[in-house]
Amino acid sequence: MICDRTTDGKFLDTYLILTGNRLFIATSLDEPAKEKIYKGYAVPSAKTENAQPKQSQPAGWSIESFELAQIESLSIVNLVASGMVVMRAAEERTVGAFTNGEMGRASRFASAFEKLKKQESLEELHLHEEHGHASCPKCGMIYPEEGRQICPKCMKKHAIFGRLLSFAGQYKKSMALIIFFMLLNSGTGLVIPYLQGTVLIDQGLGGNGMFAHQIGLIILLIIGFRTLSLLFGVLYGVINAKMSANIAFDLKSSVFSAMQRLSLSFFQRKQTGQLMTRVNNDATELQYFFVDGMSFFIVNAMNIIGITTILLILDWKLTLLCFLPLPIVVILVRKAFPRLWRLSWRRHRTISRMNAIISDTIRGTRVVKAFGKEQKEMERFHTSNLAYSHADQSFNKFAGTMFPVLNVLTQTGGILIWSFGGWMVMGGDISFGKVLTFVSYMHMLYGPIQFMNNIVSWWSYCMSAAQRIFEIQDSVPDVTEKANAVHLDRMNGDxxxxxxxxxxxxxxxxxxxxxxxxxxxxxxxxxxxxxxxxxxxxxxxxxxxxxxxxxxxxxxxxxxxxxxxxxxxxxxxxxxxxxVFSGSIAENIAYANPDCSVEDIIYAAKIAHAHDFIEKLPDGYDTIVGTGGHNLSGGEKQRLSIARAVLHNPRxxxxxxxxxxxxxxxxxxxxxxxxxxxxxxxxxxxxxxxxxxxxxxxxxxxxxxxxxxxxxxxxxxxxxxxxxxxxxxxxxxxxxxxxxxx
Structure with missing residues (x-):
């Protein structure tokens, strides 16, 4: 094992090596460092250079050797964020010190020593069972979960996006229909500005072209295309509503199911409110990704391409004018994306903490009131609520400033069109109907561009939520079942x-x-x-x-x-x-065996001496207990628990x-x-x-x-x-x- 500290708090490597009959201690003779630079955080500075001076060549190693028979004991002493290895031989001495990250290996090292002393096998210690590095090799950030080498800071966002797309596979037919009808809705809508501008003004009223003086026909065509556009809009709306409900159901079921396979230690490390936020809020955010994000992104991208093509055909000079602000928009979006991501994470953390306080206070209401701590809980919630308010304000202020600026920049193109288009009409270079058509298409372009501006906010929401959900789905249970596990229908109980x-x-x-x-x-x-x-x-x-x-x-x-x-x-x-779960007495007893009969439930209750008090309840076995139901005494709850065990019939x-x-x-x-x-x-x-x-x-x-x-x-x-x-x-x-x- 590696001991990376000295006993006086500095940093120096010492290696402890166990063989079958000896213990070797190899200590570096380099000058101890006052600071330790972990991976990813090496920032050149005068302080760092002084703390870890560079040497042209290593000073070497001091090596000591002890026979295991000479060593009485080898123990690990826990300190604050660190530990020491203490050896008792002729005298007691500290042979090494280490930071807390080495505590697991130190514990196994001490166990290995004890087994070697007793000449026992080391197989069951799993000495080579390592989970890899504890920190990200790229940025040095400690992994948020042991055994799962995923760094939230360095995680590639396109990888999360790709994983979400794979999740969308089961909805591809519905999404294809939605996109198809949305494209038809957009396509029929694209015809209308041309009919209202060039056809109605220049041909119908101007008396030139195919539709000269055919005002009625033009109006009928406009009504017909509007009706078709409305019909296609209703169709994709109905399909979208159905798919939205199914996605919300599947996402929440997926997160909840992922939680159920995790070990007990996972839930002991998490607060109830945090997990509730994952199931409800984050699943809802991902619902937006599939329902409002994917389909609208594709259709709006197609709209931008289609409208831009039409504008170029109408007049390429005016089209270039309306896209003059585009480079500035792209730069602002690239600057805004990372900050919105961070602000979204910060807001999620604060609302998770607030939900945790709400959950804890509601579940512990009896304790709160018994000790008269209502005011204390109000202050605790106020602090958490204030933190969420600040985080939410920071996000909304940034988004509320950035998006109006982007909108103004995109709409500047429309002002340029009216200015130069009007000047060209007065000069006879272009007809008024054509300018009107051009401006109508420009206004149609604002919607998709507005969506693309807001895509930054939407992307930040969804990718943050996806990352948190995938963290649960990828969590490794501490207790896992082997692939070829033995199944016993009935145990003897030995x-x-x-x-x-x-x-x-x-x-x-x-x-x-x-x-x-x-x-x-x-x-x-x-x-x-x-x-x-x-x-x-x-x-x-x-x-x-x-x-x-x-x-x-x-x-x-x-x-x-x-x-x-x-x-x-x-x-x-x-x-x-x-x-006691929220439900009837019968449902609580039958929790161990949901397929049992009413006779089985009553039999279990009689064995547990619970039948008599259940019959005295307002609705007998149908009495609702748990949250919002009838309150049971401690003894009554205990007898329900025994009835469950009777029904379970364990060996x-x-x-x-x-x-x-x-x-x-x-x-x-x-x-x-x-x-x-x-x-x-x-x-x-x-x-x-x-x-x-x-x-x-x-x-x-x-x-x-x-x-x-x-x-x-x-x-x-x-x-x-x-x-x-x-x-x-x-x-x-x-x-x-x-x-x-x-």
Missing amino acids: IEVSNIVFGYEPNKAILKQVSMRAKPGQMIGVVGHSGAGKSTLVNIISRLYDVSEGEVRIDGINIKDLSSASLRNNIGIVSQDVY ILILDEATASLDTETELQIQAALDSLIKGRTTIAIAHRLSTLRNADFLIVMDNGKVVESGTHEELMTREGAYYGLVKKHDEALKMNEVISA
């Missing part, structure tokens, strides 16, 4: 946990060398203080997270080799925190504090329901109230992420160790409650 190590962050292990065994049909109790790692253990067994070391086997198969469906169909969880049952925070009477009712539920299943039960584990076949006691004791209740009480102490404290607490109640 669970074996072997020396697992797990931490949510590198070198911060929550579970440390934990092992346990649960045979089919056994009930295993897991006890320990809060923060001992009990819930993390059951999360690992159900593979909500993957272990760093060790393995978990069910029926002799590593859970990493099992399909997700096998695990979810055979493992049921009843936790302390029960979520492995996990009870995570299922009776916590309940009164004694309710606890007894739920305990009776649990006793019915666990029959014939392999059960792992976590409980602070040790009385709920009276039926456990085996107990393991956890402390600080380790299993400190294991055995039956009688065995552990005889040892008078950690479990004995927990039981004594539990009994004392019960006696205290009895005294207080008396």
Whole structure:
């Protein structure tokens, strides 16, 4: 591994190399640097040159060697944004320091040392499983997501555009029809200025040409072409409306589906409001891309080409005059594009933060009111709302200044046409009808040019939204299913946990060398203080997270080799925190098995001791609960959760504090329901109230992420160790409650 710092905070490379029986420490003899220049940010300055002086040749390396047998331990110490490698041999010393980006490799290095000391295999450490560079090699910006080497700053916008076009493949028939009818609408509309100008004025009223004095016929032709143009407009509008609804549906479904395949850790890193913004706002922006962008862009581009061709045929001199401001327009657009992109991103970030605050406050209304923090939340929202207001104003001010300027420049051509055209009419070089036709086409040209001016704003909106949506679709789940995963329809429930190590962050292990065994049909109790790692253990067994070391086997198969469906169909969880979905009681119970019958729901409710209180509700099993519905008590929610588990009928049952925070009477009712539920299943039960584990076949006691004791209740009480102490404290607490109640 590389240690890129010195112990006094400067920067110098030190390499730590492990072999089968030795540790080598190679330290550079160069002068330590006061600053470290990461890729992409090297800016030549006097300060930088002083901080990292150039040398004609390297000063060399200092190499030390230690036998592993001489080293007692090798540990990683976490510091603020950095860490140290500490070796204990004859004496304790720091052998290297590193920045936080090396923390993952440092953690694996320390684990490799421990295994080499014990002469164990290194295969399960996945030492070569790297996700590549942590930062963009081009600009040096740190990737926003580990394992996904996509830099938002350097991402090519045409690549996003190409990906969006590929998404439009399923709508190509509708888009082709829309473009076809739009072109017909534009084509019939292009005839009208010629009829109203040259034909009506010069031929009809002037008495010259094919339509001399045929005013009625000319009017009928104008009405006919207008009617055709209107008809084609209605046709593409109807198709567009249908396609718009389908696109909105598909886009939101695509984003939501992409979220569902991601691991639990993804949602723990994101706020609810941010994800809601991705599903709703960004999907709507992309809807504009397909509905108002693609088709209108093609048609307006064709209109510009067609009208320009007609203008050149009518009079090339006047046409060149009207396009004089075009170079200035192109320059302004090129300048405006990057800034509008940045302002659009800034506005999105602020509205995401604001939505997150709204979501958190609404979900936590009870806590807010209980602590009287309404004013605090109003201030927090005001700050976020103010930030969004500033970001929105910045975007609108820039767009509101830029686009009127562009419009004035494009309309300057019309003023030039009237000026020079009028002068040519007075000189007899051109007829008034021709000038009128020319001006009408110029006004028709303003619409497409106006759209092309606004294309910058539209492009910025859509590409920013597409980038954010593709970030979700391209996110790599932490827990993935193998291509050839083993599928088990029915598990026996034999669970074996072997020396697992797990931490949510590198070198911060929550579970440390934990092992346990649960045979089919056994009930295993897991006890320990809060923060001992009990819930993390059951999360690992159900593979909500993957272990760093060790393995978990069910029926002799590593859970990493099992399909997700096998695990979810055979493992049921009843936790302390029960979520009730917005819907009826019956729908909440049937969530585990939507295809079940009403009799199955009632049977599950009776097993869970929930049938009696459900019948007393206003509408029985049809009573609406959850958001905006009937409020259930904690015990009632818990029994609904047990009913779900009964209906799920898993072979492995996990009870995570299922009776916590309940009164004694309710606890007894739920305990009776649990006793019915666990029959014939392999059960792992976590409980602070040790009385709920009276039926456990085996107990393991956890402390600080380790299993400190294991055995039956009688065995552990005889040892008078950690479990004995927990039981004594539990009994004392019960006696205290009895005294207080008396």
